[in-house]
Amino acid sequence: MKRLLAKVAIAALGVLTLSAAQAQQQFINVLTGGTSGVYFPLGTALATIYNKNIPNAKATVQSTKASVENVNLLEAARGEIAFALADTVSGAYTGNSDLGFDKPRAKLRGIAAIYSNYIQIVASAESGIKTLADLKGKRVSVGAPKSGTEVNARAIFKAAGLSYSDLSKVEYLPFGESVELIKNRQLDATLQSAGLGVASIRDLATSVKIVVVSIPHDIVAKVGDAAYQPGIIPANTYDGQTTDVTTASIPNYLATHAGVSNELAYQMTKQLFTNLDSMVAAHKAAAAINIKNAPTMSIPLHPGAEKYYREVGAIK
Numbered sequence: 001m002k003r004l005l006a007k008v009a010i011a012a013l014g015v016l017t018l019s020a021a022q023a024q025q026q027f028i029n030v031l032t033g034g035t036s037g038v039y040f041p042l043g044t045a046l047a048t049i050y051n052k053n054i055p056n057a058k059a060t061v062q063s064t065k066a067s068v069e070n071v072n073l074l075e076a077a078r079g080e081i082a083f084a085l086a087d088t089v090s091g092a093y094t095g096n097s098d099l100g101f102d103k104p105r106a107k108l109r110g111i112a113a114i115y116s117n118y119i120q121i122v123a124s125a126e127s128g129i130k131t132l133a134d135l136k137g138k139r140v141s142v143g144a145p146k147s148g149t150e151v152n153a154r155a156i157f158k159a160a161g162l163s164y165s166d167l168s169k170v171e172y173l174p175f176g177e178s179v180e181l182i183k184n185r186q187l188d189a190t191l192q193s194a195g196l197g198v199a200s201i202r203d204l205a206t207s208v209k210i211v212v213v214s215i216p217h218d219i220v221a222k223v224g225d226a227a228y229q230p231g232i233i234p235a236n237t238y239d240g241q242t243t244d245v246t247t248a249s250i251p252n253y254l255a256t257h258a259g260v261s262n263e264l265a266y267q268m269t270k271q272l273f274t275n276l277d278s279m280v281a282a283h284k285a286a287a288a289i290n291i292k293n294a295p296t297m298s299i300p301l302h303p304g305a306e307k308y309y310r311e312v313g314a315i316k
């Protein structure tokens with residue numbers, strides 16, 4: 001009887017120990033984008049970093065439709081950290097109805113401004129498209145529905161005096177699907193807002209001859225949003241692209257929500273910057289992440305992130 005009681009006590013202790021460990025587990029859902037974009041490989045690297053370096057972390061990666069879906073998921077506390085474009089995040093925080101936000105997403109908080117996206121309009125050479133004006137009457141994919149890319153497409157087209165009605169066909173597709181349609185001659189061009197060297201466009205450039213369409217900097221200025229800055233897609237970013245191409249660049253953010261604890265937000269910020277080499281190994285776009293610029297965001301920083309920046313002197 002004594003032995004039986006001892007075994008029961010040991011088993012009960014084991015259950016209690018397991019329950020305590022489970023209670024301390026830190027669940028981190030990393031919200032990214034399509035698998036052929038830049039968010040996904042960087043999000044995968046970030047989850048790996050968190051699992052290795054944050055005690056009791058259980059980090060997972062969720063592929064989403066990117067920026068707009070991500071900020072809505074954060075607001076609903078269905079993710080702990082997300083990649084999103086700066087214009088989408090600021091529009092969500094203020095409740096910009098033109099971007100589809102019926103009310104402010106007031107729970108959004110900043111972790112870091114990271115690398116910039118570049119709006120990359122790529123056409124098959126055989127389409128005859130060489131300029132923005134040449135898109136009229138053509139078949140164009142403008143990004144997944146309600147995505148940050150599609151928000152960017154509307155802004156650039158409006159600044160250039162174009163509308164979707166000027167196109168012969170508008171497709172709302174993720175990067176990978178857009179590329180496949182161009183390969184199959186079912187689409188003429190795709191607009192993709194992503195880091196330089198995005199896998200989808202690299203894949204397209206190795207399959208067909210492409211033209212990277214310039215967005216002149218005077219058009220960028222006409223957008224009228226400070227998030228849109230003049231940018232350059234350097235020569236040879238993609239096969240067959242032999243010259244620099246002017247475009248618009250937009251900062252990317254890592255965002256979280258107010259319900260995330262200060263300690264977890266602190267650790268998510270710290271581990272990002274102390275393991276940047278792993279992020280760069282996942283995608284070269286991460287090489288542009290700079291802690292000096294990271295705290296400069298259009299939404300309030302999470303107090304946990306702010307604590308880290310003050311520790312390292314990025315905020316005085």
